[in-house]
Amino acid sequence: MFTLAVVAAIATLAFLGLRHPALGVLGWTWISLMNPHALTWRLADAPVAAIMAVSTLIGLLATSDRRNFRFSPEMVVLSMFMAWMCITLPFSMRFDPSFALWNRVMKIDLMILVALFVLYSRQHIVALAWVMVGSVGIYGVKGGLFTLATGGTYRVWGPDGTYIYGNNEVALALVMVIPLMRFLQMTSDKLWVRRGLVASMVLCAVAAIGSQSRGALLAITAMALVMWWRGPHRARAGLVMLALGVLVIIFMPDSWTERMSTIKTYDQDDSANQRLNAWMMAWNIAKDRLFGAGFMVSVPEVCAVYSPIPTDCRAAHSIYFMVLGEHGFIGLILFLVFWFLVWRSAGKLRVEAARQAETAWLAPLGAMAQVSLAGYAVGGAFLSLSYYDLPYNIMVLVVLARRWMARKAWMEEAAEAADPATVGKRKTLFGLRIG
Template sequence: MRDLALLVIIGWIFIHALRRPWIGILGWTWISIMNPHQLSWSLNTMPIAAAIGGATLLGLFITKDRRDYSQSREGLVLILFMVWMCITLPFSMLFEPSFELWKRVMKIDLMILVAMVLLHSKRHMMLLVWVLVFSIGFFGVKGGAFTLATGGSYRVWGPVNTYIEGNNEVALAIVMVIPLMRFLQMQMQAKWAKTTMTVCMVLMAMSALGSHSRGALLAVAAMGLVLWWRGRNKMVGAVVMVVVSMALLSVMPEEWWDRMNTIKTYDQDDSALGRLNAWGMAWNLAKDRIFGGGFMVWTGSIFAIYGPEADRVHAAHSIYFMVLGEQGFIGLSLFLTLFIMGWFTAGKLRIQGRAQPQTQWLSDLGGMLQVSLAGYAVGGAFLSLSYWDLPYNLIILAVVGKRWLDRKEWLREMEEPVIHWPEFLKKRFQKKKPVPMLP
């Protein structure tokens, strides 16, 4: 039954992506971020994302919907980053595994660029935020409830066969989505809706702690600091954060505290020493090769050449050193430039959105995007999620929001007729009176 329901939803997205490709973008994002087909019995091996992506690209050229091919500075930098990865590919030290990951990264980045072309309205942006929140919130809320039920004795893991399968990766994804949930809550009017979202955010934070990820703990701390700084009433915000933090931490067991305390004694922790060795390997490799080593360089043969300790093979577990080792200093510069630009664009939204009541929601969005990016910048320093979709979706929201604000799109949308759904549905399904037959 679950597989059938999922197949119907995917089929609906596929059909509508041809006529309205922005629906395809939302569907692609849902499939790529949440991977719902991995939760099914018979669809987990089917090329669902490829089908949705293909329909969206086809719809991009045949649709009559509005499209915007103008390029933002973030879009141009992303294109340069893609070009650079194409240049470095032939120089990969391990070409075959590098080529496989290169294909996946190119697909993701291409759809990010397509999203910047197709998404243009407030409705599109709000729906994208909801898709991101639902995709990660499904695992985060469930993981938070699991952590409370087990007293934090077991780790929270992500969905199998995905970018966020590991406990560290799913924790960072959860941390990045909490500010988006807060943004949605700020737009809500009903008290029950706000209360429900508060409960969900608390469970999400509980899930991040339940992952036993030290990087996630640092990301939560950074996110909380920026969120407090962005708040209007800092005294009340500080008290609320302290109370909530104490309540959440009181649930965690002794083994969780022992693991978190290893942050202070990293020089005695084998995992931390492995990461430091991997970072040293990436640095040495990038200094020796201008094009980097290509994707998938974290193997014993390459550590034997560039690793400070040749026998201590470890994944990068850092978005910065991962890009440095794989794409060299030029690739890392483009990667950092992209997200620094996204940060400042979100900051402009936060400041300029206050000018009009119709754009206040963009100010809220810009502030929360910065909180999410802060969590990614800190948590990503200890996790390998350099090429995953979610951070780039934050860039999409910042770019489309800035374009919407600069072109005063709220004036255009105010002129569009507003559909009052209760009256519309009543008229749509109202039984028509039978026409009297002539004698």
């Protein structure tokens, strides 16, 4: 029954994507983040993401729905990064497996650009945020309940066969989506929605802690510090955070406490030493190869040449060293510049949107986007999630919001809503404007 429901949902969204690419983008985001087909027995290996992407691209080319081809600085640098990855691909030390991963990354980045072309309204921004929150948050709610039911004895894992299958990866995704829940909670006018989002935020935090991921703990700490620093009542907030920390330590089993305590003794931890070895290998590759070694770095052929300990061949487990080893120093510079621009734009959104009533609803988005990015910057230092969709979707939200402000879209939308002549021409579906 569940499989039939997933098939029906994907088929419907693919059909709608042909007619309205904005809906196709939302469907793509749902599939790429939640991977609902991976939860079924028969669709796990089906190319559902490709189907959704193709239908959306056809809709982009064939329909007359509104487009926005204005490039932002973030889009320019992302396009440069994509071009650089195309340049480095032929120089991969293992071309065939690198090509397979390059193909996957290009699809993700292409659809990110498509989202920036076809989404433009306030409804689109809010709808995309809800899709992101729902797609990842469902695993957080489930994982949080599991952690509470088992007393934190077992680790929380993500859906099999996805970017966030590992306990560390799903934990970082959950940590990053919590601020987006906060944005929706702050801007919703329905009490039951606000309460539901508060409960979801708590359960996602519990699930992230229940994953027993040390990187997630550092990410949560970084996010909490950003929110504490910007909060109006630092002393009170500090006491609340301290009390929550004590409750976590009391609730979680000794195995969790012992694992988290290894953060301060990283030099005696095998996992940390393996990461340091992988990072040094990435550094050696970048020094020797301008174009890096390609997407497949953690393989015996590469480790034998560049790893300080050739027999210890591991993934970089760091968004920074991953890009460095795969695409060299130029690739890393483009990667860092891109995220710096996203952070800066989110900061401008937070400040500028608060200056007038019509745009005040976007100020929390800018603030919470920066909180999410802080978690990604810190937690990602210990995880291989350089190309994961979620942070790039946060970039989409920030760019769309700044565009919305720049063109004074609230005046345009208010004028259209008040003009009887445009009522019959507006295309909507379930209350969402799509044309």
